Amino acid sequence: MMTKLSVNINKIATLRNARGGDYPNVVQVAKDVQAFGAHGVTIHPRPDERHIRYQDAYDLKSVVTTEYNIEGNPIKKFVDMVLAIKPTQVTLVPDSVDAITSNAGWDTIKHKDFLAEVISEFKRNNIRTSIFVDPILNQIDGAKKTGADRIELYTEEFAKQYTLGNIKAITSYAACAKKANELGIGVNAGHDLSLDNIKFFKQNVPHLAEVSIGHALIAEAIYKGLKPTVEEYLKLLK
Template structure:
């Protein structure tokens, strides 16, 4: 069974556009959980342009589902994760000028760094996941870092889905099969939507969790948040 974790960054982006506290991210997270989502994802960045570090601290005590914190493991982020003690931390190699995540880790080049960071998180009992491109070598490299899971970066699948869904999904299926053989859990995220998720789920085995934010919140503008979440859950189950 694949879990749905809802990324609430876009709700924070909307709040920040006007200042103040509307919409309230804590209330939104409570509602998302009550509508059936099995996790909440946040991705704080150093400039706090959407989720703020203070939001993470407010969210932790009120959540009843899995809390997943994504981000680049700079010291400020590491300290935040230690303080919040989430169920999962997902390591993302964010470029400082990136609008959103746009690449996975080179797990071979950065193996020693990742091993050190992952070891520190696992010593605190926090499950770790590494954001990776659908590349066999990067999956093999991830296995050598000691991570618990990988998160497959699905933008290329989303882009290719409309033109050639079979070839678009093929590298993801291959990476998921290999990851499972190597003892890694498999997550996925980025540009998954109500349009393309069903095919991805049907063709990528061992999928433990998807993290979806931008598309889900955008679709909720038309269908409502509760109905949209229920539609995602139907596709996953």
């Protein structure tokens, strides 16, 4: 099964915002990565709009012709935006307001009722829902009870351990992916996946529908170029 690649363009917005203008232009980059073969575009707007801005989310609506994935903590402003845009997928992430980047998955058991309420609203609007989770089996069971269509496995710990040579760190991810599939939940993954580790992750985690990659891909593109980098990921994800 070909695993889809969704390119997170947050870092393009970070670079743009550093100079206060509109270069590089996030809309153009979204067009480009799709032209280069990416199966989707991901953004993760945060309340302080320090990279992707809420206006960017609206501007990208007519531009993303593949799959549009919007990530974020479902505060009211975020929920209202998602319902107005109606992307292909919304990925719920339990970010604190001051988080530099995503650093934990949901406790799907503790927050079941809250998640179920939010997810039901998105699903009524025909928006596929995914929950950002740590690779813990009971959290997959909890995700099923919320009504989520998919999970996104939080892969930072895998990436860290893989760099250290501990390939057994993949075990919990593979087990959770298998469990999700048994429960009828789709499997996504993201955070610190890179050209160095994506092939191993893909080969060892079954039923992997989609990966969302931003920071590493944009950093690698500084050296390789954006088009060759996207193409290399697509080759490794086959």
